[in-house]
Amino acid sequence: MSATYMYNCSMCPYFGKTKEEILQHLVRRHKNEPKFKVHCSKPGCGSSFNKIRSFSQHLYRKHSSDVLSEIESDEEATTEEMSFTCEDISNEELTPEQDRKRSEAQFLLKMIADHNLSQRAIEDIITSTKLMLNEQSNMIKLELSKNIPENIFLQLDFNQIFRDASFCGLETQHLRERYFRDKLGYIKPVPVKLGSEFIQKRLKQKYRFVEKEHYGYYIPLFQQLAELLKMPEIKDELNKETENTFEINDFYDGSYYQKQYFQDHRNALLFCIYYDDFEIVNPIGSHKKKHKLSIFYWTLLNITPEFRYKSAATQLLAIAKATHLKKYGMKALFEDFIHSMQELHRGKVLTINGEIQTVYGTLYCVIGDTPAAQYLGGFKEGVGNAEKPCRVCEVSLENIDYSFSDRVSKLRNEEEHRDRCGILEELKGKTLQYWSKKYGVSRRSELLDIPEFEVTKCILQDPMHVLLEGIVKLELQLLLTSFIEKKKYFTLGDLNRKIKNFSYTVEEGADKPQVLEKKALDIKKNFPMSAVETKNFMTLLPFMIGNEIEEDDENWKNFIRLLKITLLVISPVASSNTIMSLRQLIYSHNYSFRKLYPEVLFTPKLHYLIHFPDQILKFGPARNHWCMRMEAKHGLFKNKKWKNFKELPLSVALHHQRWMCLQQCGSNGKTEVYLYTGDSVSYGVEWHVQQLSDTVRNTLLIHNPEFEAQQVLQSNQIEIKGITYRPGSVLIEDYAEGDIAFLIIKHMFIFNNKKYLECSRLEILFYDRSVNAFACKVVSENETVCICTQDLKYKWPQIMHSINGTIFIMLANVDFCWD
Template sequence: MLSGAAKRKKKKNEEEQKKRQQGALQKFLSGSRPTAVNLLESAEPEAEPGPETRPEDAVEDAAGNAAEDAVGPSTSAPSQKDKLMEEQQPARSEPNIVLQQEPLDPERVLTSYPSDPAKWDQIDDRMREYFALNHPCQNIGDFSASQRKYGDINRSLTKEHFFRKKLNGETLSRKWLVYSPSTGTVFCYCYQEVDKESFILLDDHAIASLIPKIGHRVKFQKQHKELCYEDGCRRTFEYIRSFQRHVLQHPFPEQQNISSEQCFRGGTGASVEGCSVPISAQMQDPDISDTSEAPTEENEDDECWDELEPETLAERIALFLATLRSKSAQTYSAVSFVVQQTSSLISDIVNSLQRKTLSLFGKLGHEDDPRVQELVSDFEAAASPFRGLESDFKQMQYFAKSGNFIHPLEEALPGVSFVQRRDSATGTVRQVAVQDVFHRVPLKPLLTKLLETQDILDVIFTWQQRENGVLLDFYDGEYCKNHPLFSSDVSVPLLLYNDDCETVNPLGSKVAVHKLGFLYFTIKCLPPQLLSRLSSHFLVAVYKSDDAKTYGIDSILLPVIEELKDLEVNGISLNTPRFKGKMRFSVAQFCGDNLGLNALLGFTESFSSNYFCHICKAHKTTTRTQTKEDVTLMRNEVNHAEDVRHANLSETGVRRDSVLNNLSYFHVTHNQVADIMHDLLEGVGPYELKLVLSSLIEDKHLTLEKLNFRITSFDYGFPDLKNKPSCDWKA
């Protein structure tokens, strides 16, 4: 097993070998067919140390602790240019080898090579593509222009900023840094190929990580523009988010439909043939000819990518509002305030532009042109983007009508509650009986909407079909492999989670009065990068905790269980480009805190009981000394049925037969998961860690000062910087 440093060294050697082979091929071709030489390639200097060193070699020499500073290629190379011009002689009678059909002017390549990144805005798209294939010169040399003075501190760029030294002594070169001698600043040369399928799944943090950062010693400027290669689009974008939204507008390639019979390959879950074909493979290979008809100039003129029709504009505004409402820190009153202020701001800006535009058309004598009148209508529509979405009621109405909002259902509970209502006519207060209810989200339309989302089935099937022999997920365990549904049919496991939430001050007088209980679910066959997101957790039901105590949790679970039983038998019918057929669902496990989990599964809700564990039947006195599992004490369907018939809580720990046992592929004794957050991270973990550290310090293996220093100096990485622990530990 190679280490990370060994893998990088091996990769570096392979790249150097490829460069040497390419250089030999270029020399051979240039000697036999001077007119067929790629002038872009021939414009590169030879890879020998000196003033004509290539940028890549200069960086590698510096990374290898070269004694002298590496410098970039000189912009004046008359000998090389004259040599190229003299070589333009009639070709020999050998087969014609064409490396580039339209070579660039060699004089322009050699004499106008903009080694200074501050001048990159003067080059065209072909030169940008040349930079994409060949890293530009880093200009590692004289950094006098980078000197800055901050108060009494003088700072300047040094050669060390272009390299990173790891803890194991390995030196890595930052090839994406390019220095501008004229401005004394550093530019970020960012170029990374990402296929479309992976690009869609990138979140904000992943996109931001494509642009590396250096410290505060240098001024950082981004000079890179994203170029779209989809279907010959060639549009450029300065912002990565705009580029991502634009890529999603391009249709995916036509691919064959996959039936339910083709999806399953037995044993470890579903498997789809051809799901992991890179979408960007065709667009990245210039030799693959596209059979579709190339767009003509007229088609390009007719198609306006930035034009927003009224329907499209409404969808964009609705997406903006939905994103704003999804933020947990935003109240609905704050959303309404943002809508009002944003609408006023946009209206002022558009009206100002409208007046200037109409004034210009009036001076030109085109105010009566029908196209001008149409433009006026467009201005008026743009001035009121939130028309029809001003209030909360209209927004929810639009979301429901669009089909993207699954309206919750109100389910009645067996009893009523009496509340005080004031009579508006007489002003007197009287007691009114109100039906007790809870709300739940229907699972069928929600799951259908989720699985019909673009590419979600591709992600699920690709993750299910992996076979690496490592226990990474629910599908890798023996429970799933032996499950009667998950191991023999196209199915999706669901993980349900239950927890309570206090909506008021936990120290106030209203504590537990307004306490709510929530039931969530997650699709367990998603890959970790999606499963770990909060957006992958979906609400099933919300209820008052007092109602669960009054009527029992089974009265709340019963409508949910009935729908889950239907999903186990009938499933849902999907009709997507990648899958057509029936997909079934079942509960894989229930998760939650121990108190809530025992209540859901029908066990005792007191942990001072004799038999408090929902996994085994060990007595509480035994659990205080037992350190190994006793398989004879494990709960199963047989002894659980006997305990239910026995109906003695103190001798069995079973309070009732849970309604969850009505499911075809789930039983409460099969639920052997524990919530790591409640049991370890917020449970016994901190206490055990405290005892272990105390023992190490007492045995002189570690000092408290060294422990505090290690906590302070540890590299936590970007995800954990905000969770860095305090280091004022005392004995």
């Protein structure tokens, strides 16, 4: 069998000979998958599509004249010679009836979990479909009776044929839930009694006191783990070897990972849990916080940072009403998790895909906002009511104003903390209140029962809440008040016009800063921007007003320090340069803040800032510690329209588990695209090889020694693991101590699933401290370099904007800052 090329499915190992075969396969196997994405496999193309219809139109418009696989003879093209396909798996594991029922169940699950249809709507769909098929059955019977001999016609059981193809065995909610559990890996939440109270209830014309029990819900950890470890991508992530580098790229590169347990069990599962209170509705007035929920998630730190906090990779641990959790505590809710961690520490035998494995693991860290983190660790939630307001060090409340370095305050000792918790358990009344306030500890945390976990070290500070939701908003209010009302650099109207008329990039435009009202500058009120909007406003403010500020303005200098601190802390890469720079910048910033704004209270978040260098040194880049992506998962519940609020925690848990079951389902078992569906490539123009510059052709030959293609795809947008590249994006070509080189993308090409960037070099004119950016110009439009995206050291595009015709580039997502 000879072929120009075969059509291969990017979601499973299927190969087809014709366009029709690949399209039929996608409709039959993958149309109900939640992460549908298909790539054109024609050499020189590589475009990606999220809809079958778009892919079909692309094939018939762009590749309609291609010569596909031609069978030279029946002897040469046999079934045995065909490549491994999805259909091969299906025929071995499922009968046609079972395969059809699975497809129907997955369709119903998609309607319930992805499109938020009610159980009543699902049953209406089933009933209507049955009626439609019955009518079609009668019509087909009538037509066939005219053309088929009577003795053959009577042998056909049309009712049985259409009954088997119409959701048989899935008619009721009970049957559907049972099928989801037995065949698709659905895990049902388990209720646990948190406590009870006596309430007045009218019974037989009289009011009586009756006991009302309050429940929370948890998801059995080992059941979740067994399903998760069946994912092919998760298996690959666990078997991935880590490289020893001088950079700090992840938890494995931190000093805390050098503990003996982790060195003895290099493949141990490292768990991270997150806790938050949120509302799925936005009530006003007296009903505010009526439906507030406390939710716990967990994820595996063994997963690559790019995919670790994706909604599908983040599992539900437990959920309860916030009022019930605060009243009765979290001991009962966490009992399964604590017990599971203890078993995993010793080694737990699990059966995964029929293979018996001994799995090790433990809780590695906890993330959350300050009140949530304090509660999980057993510390005072209201840090203003504690003499020791920091869970990391022993700094006192009266000395917190002058703690500008982490080397000044003594760190909390884990053994001493456990002793203090033991003392508090024996005390009562005012004595308990006194020592609780003295220690800054409310109770003994349930997390202390987890082996290898240290509450004084492993409950991490969150960059999003400490910086973007805290210090940055406060300093923006103080800075703008000073510039507008005291120094008269510009007016609020001038600033708002700049915010409106600024030339935002596509990414910045999705979360561009809001126009500010006068009350937004009042420090007693909240700054009206989300965390992402605040981050964008902070980084773009120098481009907006930097040239209007006096060169020696101390307020502006301190803001630039805070900008550098923020960019270093939220960077996905770090090194020893990061640690040293942060320590110096944080000390200078906090010291200057105290002098510049003496009328403002020195908030605890300014103190928490000093612990970030040590946290990065121990646990890796702080971007991997923030709650941004975890909070984004709340949207799964907020976007659903809830009508019944009775036993809301159960409803939310059920919705999540159905959705998670859908994410893990594939056409024949567990999905191959659980974490990543592949790079996104926008279709552009096919370039003939002769149109390429010598630089691009030479680079293609280096990476593809047998390069013989006639055409390559030129695209205007490429997304690789969440990083988007476009013509005009600026990248770092090289960085050496005291020297840096920038590139600006001119064209982007795709060949053999690799992405190549043709770039022009930029010449640095000078570094502008007032803007915290480099002024640059293009060296030559004709002189270009070509780089494969795999070879980039700093993969992230830099922040680039033009001021008065000059290109200014601000460093971002790097491990160093410039000064």
